[in-house]
Amino acid sequence: MKTVTVIGAGVMGNGVAQVSATGGYKVMLNDISNDALTKAMATIEKNLGKMVNKGKITEDDAKATLQRITITTNLEEACKDADLIVECVLENLELKKKIFADLERFCKPETILGTNTSAIPVTEIASATSRGEQVIGIHFMNPVPLMKGVEVIKGQLTSEETMKITLNYVEKIGKESAIAVDFAGFIVSRLLDVLMNEAIKLVQEGNSPEEIDKAMQLCAGHPMGPCTLLDLVGAEIAMHGMETMERDFGDRYKPHPLLKKRVQAGLLGKKSGKGFYTYDN
Structure with a gap:
């Protein structure tokens, strides 16, 4: 090849x-x-x-x-x-x-x-x-x-x-x-998209992105927190992944309404210059 x-x-x-x-x-x-x-x-x-x-x-x-x-x-x-x-x-x-x-x-x-x-x-x-x-x-x-x-x-x-x-x-x-x-989400997206969707729920409940990320890094050993990860991946990618899994597996994979709103607002993360955090592109 x-x-x-x-x-x-x-x-x-x-x-x-x-x-x-x-x-x-x-x-x-x-x-x-x-x-x-x-x-x-x-x-x-x-x-x-x-x-x-x-x-x-x-x-x-x-x-x-x-x-x-x-x-x-x-x-x-x-x-x-x-x-x-x-x-x-x-x-x-x-x-x-x-x-x-x-x-x-x-x-x-x-x-x-x-x-x-x-x-x-x-x-x-x-x-x-x-x-x-x-x-x-x-x-x-x-x-x-x-x-x-x-x-x-x-x-x-x-x-x-x-x-x-x-x-x-x-x-x-x-x-x-x-x-x-070969099922929707495979391994990586199946696990990570759900984690990031839950992080969105935590933000809506009043937790700050900084504290969510800090907790997962210090208490769970993650190299980066889910809010930072969502900004890196792109909010629209996570949303589309959740929608695909919702279609195949049901409502438990439904993307959170706040995730959809952030995509509609263009808060995609690093690629758009702003997500949970602000980036100098």
Whole structure:
């Protein structure tokens, strides 16, 4: 496997592009927006610069990584030589299904079609194609360059060969796989989204985000509190995850009304500059 195509140049997409290129793969980074692609490359260059300053990689390594990444707004061009696709668009089932239908038209017959969905069942996304055996969940964590784990999800039709190649890819880019069963939320979102939703309830009951985070860090040993985590993940991502799990598992996974209000108000967290805390972007 030589070429990885990443679809979507947002926070997750540019991170996946960076670690794939660092791992030695040729990367095609695709987005519908030229501005998003330009911003993504600037972010990747900045991240690599930090790694150089910390002595983790050399300047030559950073330059070689950047040279392995090509950007394009043309989906067909991005996909034609891909050995692996990693789709990183919004958590919207219909959008993902539309993209996967396009992938079937544009990709080689043997291309593995991966989705970075955090909660939507892989089998649902795969239903848009006739290549269910080549569709797999590859759920990276945010921030991608720093987080070691990748959740790998085998759909109902995913072949053992697809699984083997995907696990090898994850290992080659310096990550470790956690294999999850294909139900809404998988493992990580199933647990963390509920925790963050409960934190929202605690805020509504009068607890301050600072005290909630402090309690979970000092008393439960969490590396960061749930309010900080929600700001990092993005409130809309958690909301969509809860909505997916509510649909499949019932009202106990219903997103709290305050979470929805915060999304409507644009208080998404770090990506919008303000969530429970304020960020200088």
